[in-house]
Amino acid sequence: MMTPIDPAALDPSVWTATCLAQVERAVAELRRGGVVALLEGDLAALVLAAETVEQPALATLQTASNGMTGAAGKKGEVRLVLTIERAQALQKRGLMLPANLPVQDYRLLAVAGTLAAEAVRQLADPTVAAFDAQALGVAATNDVSPALCQGAIELAKAARLLPAAILVLVPRAGLDHWVDAAFRMEARDLAHWRRNAAADLRRVSSARVPLEGAEDAEIIAFRPHDGGKEHLAIIIGKLDTTKPVLTRLHSECFTGDLLGSLRCDCGEQLRGAISAIANSAPDGTGNGVLLYLAQEGRGIGLVNKLRAYRLQDAGADTLDANLQLGFGADERLYQPAAEMLRQIGVGAVRLLTNNPEKVTGLAQCGINVTERVPHVFPSNDHNERYLSTKAIRFGHMF
Template sequence: MGPAIEASIRRRVRLAAAEAVLREGGVVRIHGPDHPAVDFIALDGAGTAAALAFARSSGPTIRMVLTGARARALGLDAGSAVCVALAVPSSGGTQLLETLAGMPASSRRPIGLPTLVVEPATPAEAAAIDIAKRASLLPVLMVVPGSSRQADAVVEISKDDIDTDPMDAPLVPIVQADLPISLTETARVVAFRAPDVAYEHVALVVGKLDGVSAPLVRLHSECMTGDVFGSLRCDCGPQLQAALSRMAQDGAGVLLYLRQEGRGIGLTNKLRAYRLQEMGLDTLDANTHLGFEQDERDFRTAARMLQALGLHQVRLLTNNPEKVHTLGRHGVTVTERVPLSIAANRHNLRYLQTKRQRAGHLGLPAVNDEEAG
């Protein structure tokens, strides 16, 4: 094993340990030769009371780090910043922290929110936010200067650590097996593993790809509520089945099942977004109110999976132009975009309308007053 691989493994072990500590409500320290040390704790892991007690140890004003998306949802002037810091009076108590961390907010500042100065987050703080996202926690942290006290986990970072692209990690097929399904008995499943995550992405290969220059391909992001429980709030489950049915009819195809639940924010946060949607927000605004981007998914992984399967040209089953563009930028040519339209129901009309009008999706059912009734 070479020095570069050993260094990569050590970094990934440190990050995995930090994610686990944050989820348990512990303190993580980030330091390195290029940045002063900071200790941080996640409100979502520790709970508001414990996070407030931790932050108060540094004085009457506490430093809260959150995403620019969350700050803008609160009506704060964060410009186009990806990550910002707020100086928050500790006297505000847990209610203020909870309001800042994730309660639904309009485009105006909520009643009772004090005047807050938005400051740039440091590189170390931005890296800490990334760790919270990797742990599927709300990206809201309490930060204090690094001290001599013992943190629960220590993550040493440098500029190279912060700039490392997760797509640099190898993604390789680990095992494959025949998997007859209800739509076709000629299918096999292939599991892909990357060292930087604790789960596998999966490819379901339908039929025989030999001699097929551009097979049908579907990039399907995991959706437990739709795929498993048959949720009517989205079109994920029906799209999954429709894609497999089309591949079975064609005699060949590949469905990539990508572990990017809730547009990449994780199952728990997706359910939080559901609650915000019940309060009137649409799908995209619900994600940004929680502090995430409108869509946190990364389809570069799909391109790497297809290339590992020997596929460089595909006919893509999708209504999402971003999938087409991403595959093209990363070495997989989309020779044809094949629409995948599913009938609407009264529970997902707004969801489909949002995808069409705000996310740029194509070929979706029109929404009219008769359907809404």
């Protein structure tokens, strides 16, 4: 389900280059297993990504919990924050969650101070061997603010890690002992970070690149200001922006696009879209644009997509595998696509897709979608279930 765009998210006053740099540094630190800090009022949460946690860093947080005092006058005990989807998956492994917990998109667990890093990784990763979650001595709690919990999950997602994090509350005034100033940020600064970063693109390079089946092609690279991977606009022919432009949004798929994986239909969709655009006019002078978006695995990244494949091999379908990992069914954003189209002068499109969410997503970002053009390819023995799930559970129109 697409989340409505908050107009404040597009307000430049909400976000600054300084805040962006702080997030970039924090993301890099989490990926290398370091501790960062989220700030809210007089409190700070020391944050450690569950996926990359190692015993020395976890011991640092356990030391902090023993020496500091949290919001309720008690020691800032170790907490583990998970998405609601991951917590629900852990219930099947013995985790007891009370029925009267607040309605939230995350769950906070109290963690024993002696819990090992390996156990933390087990709680975060559904692809590890079966274990009894309740035997690890964790229990549901609700003593850390939503802004800090959601901020920690957002940072983990931004780092393309599993959306789970260890938290310890400490007084803001005592942070110098634990986290360098470069790795601290206000929790409120994350509220609009993802969408602002996604829409903040600049054109950095372009070149004519003749393609098989579309020799008159140009590739334009757009780089996000957050330092993330470049998105590409592949322009075929000479665009006529006075009328709706035939357009395809294609999320990168390393396994399908490059290796020819039979688990999906991505490679066929990519090459088929290039051919369809090139041949869209009877005289062979087709024109249009294919946006190649750096949103692998519906926005969860290649490593997490491979984890999802393992869960599918164990019986989950595409949607349930994402949920078990702790992600939403589809984590993609459409701001990058809309911004790229605006920068190449396209305001109205005929969208080459089977996915109604793409139509809705572009429209919410200010692009006029005048028509949905079907884009269907035959199934094979390896992707038949995948395509069936797309139709039944994602509402794709085949």
